Amino acid sequence: MAERPLWRTVVTPRWSGLLLLALVLAGVMTAMGVWQLGVYQSKTDAATAKRAEAAPVVLQSLFSIDEGLPSKAVGRRVTVDGTWGPAADQVFIADRAQAGRNGFWVVSPLKVSGDGAVMVVRGWVASVSSPAAKAPAGAARLTGSVVASEAEDSSGDAAKGRVLSSLRIPTIVHLVDYRVYDAFVVQTSVESGVVPSPAPEAVVPPPPPTDHAGLRNIAYAFQWWIFAAFTLWMWARMVLDAHRSPDEDDPDNEDTPGGSGPATDGGAEPDACVAADHGAPADRGAPADRGAAADRGTHAAGGAEAEDAGVAGADGAGVAGADGAGGDQRGERVEPSGTVSA
Incomplete structure (x- = not known):
């Protein structure tokens, strides 16, 4: 099949x-x-x-200049107090789009201690020779957002000048003679200090990393x-x-003739009945049959005795009657006492 x-x-x-x-x-x-x-x-x-909307905090409260940039500090708004570094230390980051135009980011050092500085992204200019690209001077207090270094390596650009292809602290540390923080600050406002005029166009800080x-x-x-x-x-x-x-779930197999299940069970029952009829019931009935035979024998014996007694009585009565009849015919009379009288 x-x-x-x-x-x-x-x-x-x-x-x-x-x-x-x-x-x-x-x-x-x-x-x-x-x-x-x-x-x-x-x-x-x-x-x-x-994280992005939190109130600004002092940069030094998040991490020190001797530490690497912690992930919790990226995207945080900070305030920085310091003095602008030498104009020769200012760098430009190429291939930066602003309102559909391609240009440069202007990055200037802001010294915050005797031997340390933080690199500040001051804004965007169309060219490195733009009047707005002029480096600032003097003390300043500003607010901005912390940004991490980009992944692209631009160490080869450092030997060619101050225009770099990526925003990387490991590249900039070789261009200055003082220590810098392991992060950038994208300037959003200047709280105090001289603001150059014209100034670079403000740069929107990159979105903070996803806080999982x-x-x-x-x-x-x-x-x-x-x-x-x-x-x-x-x-x-x-x-x-x-x-x-x-076989367990197919309904067609339930009606199949000659099946091994129900047919076997049905055939076993007559055999059991035959065995019951010819086996144990017959043995159990044997004592009863023997008892019935004994009863029948007893009744037969009693009937034979009664029958013999009846025969004997009949014979006696017959003899007596015959004797009486004979006596009457001879004219003899038997007295009650047994004496025969003529």
């Missing part, structure tokens, strides 16, 4: 209904995973915005998605098991 195709097992009411239930459950679990991912994104956005908050929600999301996949896998596994053993 040909093997039953798998699709016939799948389209049965039982497995079709379970498939529908599995799809509904998997859909709900998938939606729960997406919802958990949305919760994570909301928490992350809120934490990132909170709610990482537990990501784990919950993947957990829901694993549950959804497991539900569908379990349904497929159960269908395959049912397909490999169709």
